[in-house]
Amino acid sequence: MADGALLLILTSPMLYVFLFRPLVVHIHARNRAVEALQKSKEEQFKAMVHTSLDGFWITDRLGHFLEVNDAYCQLIGYSREELLNMSLYEAVTLEETRAIKRHFRNVFENGSERFETRNQCKDGRILTIEASANYSSAGGGQLYCFVRDITERREREEALRLAGSVFNNVEEAVMVTDPKNQIIAVNPAFTTITGYASDEVIGKTPRILASGKHPSAFYREMWRQLLNMGSWTGEIWDKRKNGEIYPKWLTISAVKDEQGETVEYVAIFSDITERKRAEEEILNLAFYDSLTKLPNRRLLLDRIHTALSMSARNHYFGAVLFLDMDRFKVLNDTLGHDHGDLLLIEVAQRIQAHVREVDTVARLGGDEFVVLFEEISTSADEATQKVALIAEKVRAALAAPYSLDGHEHHCSPSIGVCMYCGNEESVDALLKRADMAMYQAKDAGRNAVRFFDPVMQQAVESRAALEADLRRAVPGQQLRLYYQVQVGDDHRPLGAEALVRWEHPVRGMVMPAQFIPVAEESSLILDVGHWVLDAACRQLAAWEKNAQMRNMVLAVNVSAQQFRMHDFVEKVTALTHSHGVNPARLKLELTESVVLNDVADVVAKMRALKEIGVKLSMDDFGMGYSSLAYLKQLPLDQLKIDQSFVRNIATDSNDAVMVQAIIDMAQNFRMEVIAEGVETEAQLDFLKRNGCLAYQGYLFSKPVPVDEFEQNVMISSPEPQTANFQLPPLVQLASQPGL
Numbered sequence: 001m002a003d004g005a006l007l008l009i010l011t012s013p014m015l016y017v018f019l020f021r022p023l024v025v026h027i028h029a030r031n032r033a034v035e036a037l038q039k040s041k042e043e044q045f046k047a048m049v050h051t052s053l054d055g056f057w058i059t060d061r062l063g064h065f066l067e068v069n070d071a072y073c074q075l076i077g078y079s080r081e082e083l084l085n086m087s088l089y090e091a092v093t094l095e096e097t098r099a100i101k102r103h104f105r106n107v108f109e110n111g112s113e114r115f116e117t118r119n120q121c122k123d124g125r126i127l128t129i130e131a132s133a134n135y136s137s138a139g140g141g142q143l144y145c146f147v148r149d150i151t152e153r154r155e156r157e158e159a160l161r162l163a164g165s166v167f168n169n170v171e172e173a174v175m176v177t178d179p180k181n182q183i184i185a186v187n188p189a190f191t192t193i194t195g196y197a198s199d200e201v202i203g204k205t206p207r208i209l210a211s212g213k214h215p216s217a218f219y220r221e222m223w224r225q226l227l228n229m230g231s232w233t234g235e236i237w238d239k240r241k242n243g244e245i246y247p248k249w250l251t252i253s254a255v256k257d258e259q260g261e262t263v264e265y266v267a268i269f270s271d272i273t274e275r276k277r278a279e280e281e282i283l284n285l286a287f288y289d290s291l292t293k294l295p296n297r298r299l300l301l302d303r304i305h306t307a308l309s310m311s312a313r314n315h316y317f318g319a320v321l322f323l324d325m326d327r328f329k330v331l332n333d334t335l336g337h338d339h340g341d342l343l344l345i346e347v348a349q350r351i352q353a354h355v356r357e358v359d360t361v362a363r364l365g366g367d368e369f370v371v372l373f374e375e376i377s378t379s380a381d382e383a384t385q386k387v388a389l390i391a392e393k394v395r396a397a398l399a400a401p402y403s404l405d406g407h408e409h410h411c412s413p414s415i416g417v418c419m420y421c422g423n424e425e426s427v428d429a430l431l432k433r434a435d436m437a438m439y440q441a442k443d444a445g446r447n448a449v450r451f452f453d454p455v456m457q458q459a460v461e462s463r464a465a466l467e468a469d470l471r472r473a474v475p476g477q478q479l480r481l482y483y484q485v486q487v488g489d490d491h492r493p494l495g496a497e498a499l500v501r502w503e504h505p506v507r508g509m510v511m512p513a514q515f516i517p518v519a520e521e522s523s524l525i526l527d528v529g530h531w532v533l534d535a536a537c538r539q540l541a542a543w544e545k546n547a548q549m550r551n552m553v554l555a556v557n558v559s560a561q562q563f564r565m566h567d568f569v570e571k572v573t574a575l576t577h578s579h580g581v582n583p584a585r586l587k588l589e590l591t592e593s594v595v596l597n598d599v600a601d602v603v604a605k606m607r608a609l610k611e612i613g614v615k616l617s618m619d620d621f622g623m624g625y626s627s628l629a630y631l632k633q634l635p636l637d638q639l640k641i642d643q644s645f646v647r648n649i650a651t652d653s654n655d656a657v658m659v660q661a662i663i664d665m666a667q668n669f670r671m672e673v674i675a676e677g678v679e680t681e682a683q684l685d686f687l688k689r690n691g692c693l694a695y696q697g698y699l700f701s702k703p704v705p706v707d708e709f710e711q712n713v714m715i716s717s718p719e720p721q722t723a724n725f726q727l728p729p730l731v732q733l734a735s736q737p738g739l
């Protein structure tokens with residue numbers, strides 16, 4: 001139909017009344033019905049949406065909320081009014097905005113999408129949301145979306161995932177059992193540690209792992225704790241599938257349900273073999289000697305301490321045996337430390353083989369061993385007899401030849417024994433006594449057993465007291481110098497030997513033989529030696545002013561320790577300078593022990609001393625290990641024949657020959673020679689006849705204080721070096737106190 005015709009029809013009044021109007025009315029009615037239907041559907045939809053337990057929202061294409069239900073408002077914490085003024089982008093976390101845009105695009109393109117997002121509540125909480133969105137083009141395009149809070153579910157899943165990953169990856173073995181104690185799950189670490197795969201143990205009880213090392217009472221106690229406290233933790237020995245028994249650290253926990261009923265037991269354990277080994281190693285290092293595996297000093301002291309307390313309670317006698325291998329150092333130095341070590345191991349084994357298992361054999365260090373015997377007997381006599389027997393057996397065993405790496409070696413022990421009963425003596429004192437007895441065994445010629453002797457202890461104690469006093473001697477100005485004249489063949493005084501004396505306020509005059517060895521051992525000799533040198537130089541300086549004394553040469557004893565000091569030469573130089581003394585008036589008497597050490601160093605020092613003009617004499621010559629080899633290297637001015645040879649020259653042909661030889665040697669090396677300890681005319685006569693032209697001894701004078709010495713010199717030589725030394729008024733000299 002043409003457009004004009006239709007227009008005509010529609011505009012015709014008749015048509016309008018009979019056809020169009022009813023039609024319009026019909027259409028209106030139908031539309032109203034449709035509208036009503038639609039309205040009721042909307043109502044239904046609204047009701048459904050608002051009563052839904054899930055959240056629901058509608059947004060426009062840009063995400064502005066157009067509608068939200070109560071469930072969503074409750075979920076997110078905003079009111080409906082607030083949300084209708086917000087966009088979805090404000091209700092999600094910042095990190096989610098990009099994802100939301102992507103989801104929107106997908107929904108626009110595909111009509112719908114399910115996705116997961118993170119909403120941020122008004123109070124800041126973050127919720128994991130599962131969203132199901134649909135697109136409608138109505139109203140310019142809208143998104144309808146049902147949302148559900150799945151935060152808890154996700155957290156549970158995550159926790160489970162984590163637990164699963166822990167279960168599978170953890171280093172500890174995990175074993176889960178049901179309430180009847182049947183294994184229901186094990187993790188891979190369980191298989192690694194025990195050797196059992198899960199299908200080999202599931203359905204079985206954990207008894208399959210038991211080592212049999214623990215008594216049933218141990219397991220009863222474990223279960224008692226597990227049932228009462230809900231858990232048990234401890235160390236336990238179990239057995240691997242391959243039969244190996246190993247220690248593990250185990251925690252068992254009972255898992256209960258809401259009613260408090262145990263639903264599972266979870267056992268978590270780790271293999272502590274390595275840890276125990278390391279602990280043992282540390283313990284061994286701390287308490288055992290690494291070479292011989294014997295207890296070390298620390299453990300020994302502890303054991304002695306306990307033994308003394310026990311003895312105080314049960315009144316049993318015990319003993320401490322201190323032993324040291326004779327000349328072990330020589331073996332170590334000659335055969336090497338490896339052989340030394342082998343010997344010590346063998347010694348340890350031999351001692352152990354001859355004592356009871358309960359006795360403690362310990363190594364103190366070096367070649368020193370100690371055996372502690374406990375509870376030998378309540379009778380002192382019986383205990384001593386028994387210990388003497390064992391000690392002798394040990395001695396004999398240790399003195400038997402050793403075969404060390406193919407070399408046969410002979411070595412013997414010196415053994416000191418100290419008995420004890422009760423705990424009145426300290427551990428230290430006991431060991432010291434045994435040690436002292438051991439030294440007595442050494443003094444008795446080695447390879448011997450000696451019991452502690454109180455007299456010996458007395459000697460040691462008085463020596464210690466002497467040392468303590470000696471420490472105060474130099475600062476307390478208690479030392480004195482005595483002078484013993486040295487004369488030439490015409491008896492003219494050539495000089496003197498300075499000999500130290502100690503004037504102790506209580507002990508009186510102490511002779512050097514008593515205190516010099518103590519000083520040597522305690523290094524006090526350095527102080528004493530320095531004092532002597534200083535005093536000697538001061539005396540020489542004083543004599544410089546006296547015409548009759550000016551030419552005196554003063555001999556001073558120098559100990560090996562003193563000479564070894566790196567600055568010895570400097571000290572001598574400084575002393576001669578500071579006192580303004582001509583060094584040629586000072587003669588240092590060295591003993592053979594000085595040169596025994598480092599010959600090159602000794603020679604260098606001697607040369608340096610000679611360079612400044614100091615004279616050098618070899619004291620006690622003939623006594624030591626004098627050898628021509630070193631003698632010719634030493635820049636000596638004089639040899640001093642030891643008084644022990646001089647003493648018997650008139651009666652003992654050996655000594656006479658020896659003295660003759662020394663005199664010849666000195667002459668050959670162009671050295672002076674002086675004899676000490678000349679007491680008789682016969683000795684003097686022999687010496688003179690054999691070419692010894694200088695003397696020192698009681699025949700001329702005992703060592704005397706300086707005044708007396710000066711007096712004697714002046715009497716004997718009114719003019720310097722012209723008259724003979726007028727001697728001997730020996731009876732007078734001998735009456736000097738303290739000489």
Ligand SMILES: Nc1nc2c(ncn2[C@@H]2O[C@@H]3COP(=O)(O)O[C@H]4[C@@H](O)[C@H](n5cnc6c(=O)[nH]c(N)nc65)O[C@@H]4COP(=O)(O)O[C@H]3[C@H]2O)c(=O)[nH]1
Pocket residue numbers: 484498499500511512513516529532557558559619620643676677678679696697698699703
């Ligand atoms: N029987 C006998 N003895 C005689 C005779 N003539 C001298 N004597 C003694 O023999 C010792 C000689 O000194 P020495 O061999 O150096 O032996 C010295 C020396 O080794 C050491 N000594 C003394 N003073 C010192 C010192 O200042 N420093 C050091 N390091 N040692 C010293 O002490 C040792 C002993 O000194 P003294 O008791 O003074 O003993 C002195 C002296 O009194 C004699 O005719 N008959």
